[in-house]
Amino acid sequence: MAPDNSDDSKAQRLAELEQRLKEARGRGEVRHTESPPSSMGIAFRLVSELLAGVIVGGAIGWGLDAFFGTAPILLIVMFLVGVAAGFFNVIRAAREMNEKRPKG
């Protein structure tokens, strides 16, 4: 049988395909292509977030101290702020990871 190429039947076949795809997805045959990140990837992500906060905070403190000549007060203050920012980053990253994980 030659394939019917009128617009109506095309639309119908497309709808059928959509339906079959939906069923296959429901059965778990067509899997989501995105694989969960590896544990090492997660660890690297979190560590770099924490470190970046501390480094940036410390660097800003050091720079401001050199500028105002108040060493080491601002270094200490900004270092602590940096630690807090690092933890903020980590919590935010972890929350993102949890959101992405499929439920159940």
Next chain:
Amino acid sequence: MASPMEQFEVHPIIPIEVGGLDISFTNASLWMVIVVAVTALFLTMGASSRRLVPTRMQSIAELSYVFIADMIRSAAGTEGLKFFPFIFTLFMFVLFANLIGLLPPIGFHPFTVTSHIAVTFSLAFFVFLMVIFVGLWRHGLGFFSLFAPKVPFVMLIILIPIEVVSFLSRPISLSVRLFANMLAGHTMLAVFGTFVVALASAGGALSFLSIAPLLAITAVSALEFLIAFLQAYVFAILTCIYLNDALHLHEHH
């Protein structure tokens, strides 16, 4: 014996000096040119046949395109698609730089440009600048409300500096992660490689033992391929997430 860090050394190929500045064309520049050329070749060749039923090449090119488009849509919304060219270029450059760095030495040693923080930080810094410009362009000064979460006023005194530092730390974490991954992986490969050679040339029962680091190097190589892809993906998706912040401030997708 060669040091495991030797593979990261930058040598000038064509020395150029302009006004006291050393802007020589180095092996790093050469490999960056190679990465860009291979990426461009791969994508144009993949797209050139334009068949309805794609060839393998075309399929890979199309898949990478769709992959990034989907990623941007889910992380930054449809508005984020305006930045598709930027993010796609970033992803392909990092991916190909990582993969080309993993090629075995064929007479010369492939250079991993992403194992240098100068390269990754430049990329991350462009992302950082773009996020600021997009934020200012979309929201004007309202962009700075990104630093002020909705909390009582007293808390803001502590929270604003923390948020600012957290924002400034983004390009650092983005670049350090990529460069540290590449540096660690390639150093590990080189160290295991020297173990194989040292044990094999020791003679007797010891050369028999060289099979252990050889197996390890095989496993690490496989892992490195995964990491090469994963880090390119992470770099791109974080760019999308940061972009989403700039586009939509406190909303989430």
